Amino acid sequence: MASGRGSNFEALYAAIKNEKLNAEIKVLVSDNPESGALTSANNKNIPAECCNRKSYSSKEQFELALISKINEYDTDLIILAGYMRILGKEFVDTFEGKILNIHPSLLPSFPGLHAQKQALDYGVKYSGCTVHYVDAGLDSGPIIMQRTVPVLDNDTEKTLSLRILKEEHDIYWRAIKLITESKLHN
Secondary structure, three states: OEOOOOHHHHHHHHHHHOOOOOOOOOOEEEOOOOOHHHHHHHHOOOOEEEOOHHHOOOHHHHHHHHHHHHHOOOOOOEEEOOOOOOOOHHHHHHOOOOEEEEEOOOOOOOOOOOHHHHHHHHOOOEEEEEEEEOOOOOOOOOEEEEEEEEOOOOOOHHHHHHHHHHHHHHHHHHHHHHHHOOOOOO
């Protein structure tokens, strides 16, 4: 599931195509009709579905539509790749232990939005990224894998974000591989 440009989706697709990850992307679901990830999936002949939140009268109706759409594809894992909405209890409960997220900080530090800005404001010397299972809390699920990134004296939110994103592209497929090869269980 993605909301934005789709760079993590692209990285996962490349890991599969280059035979680093033995997996199949069954569908790309986005909440954003302008998402670059939808375009990318379509260009790769991967089913791409948009569930636009604005088309539903409530968050609950929106999430029921998401659940229904995902269930059509019989997925083993739900990979949040730049999905920018907090998932509700019903969605998380429906797919308990099957939802992964990547977050641009070393959780439990700096959960939620603007993690890189939080890291810079706090003055940490290292930040990074975390792959974790999704639970009902905000970026609070069990941690699968982390990667550190040094915070440089002249870093801005943008420069730190770009270095973290590069690591996200490498760590996410590795964490998924641990699960698909049954080397890690939630």
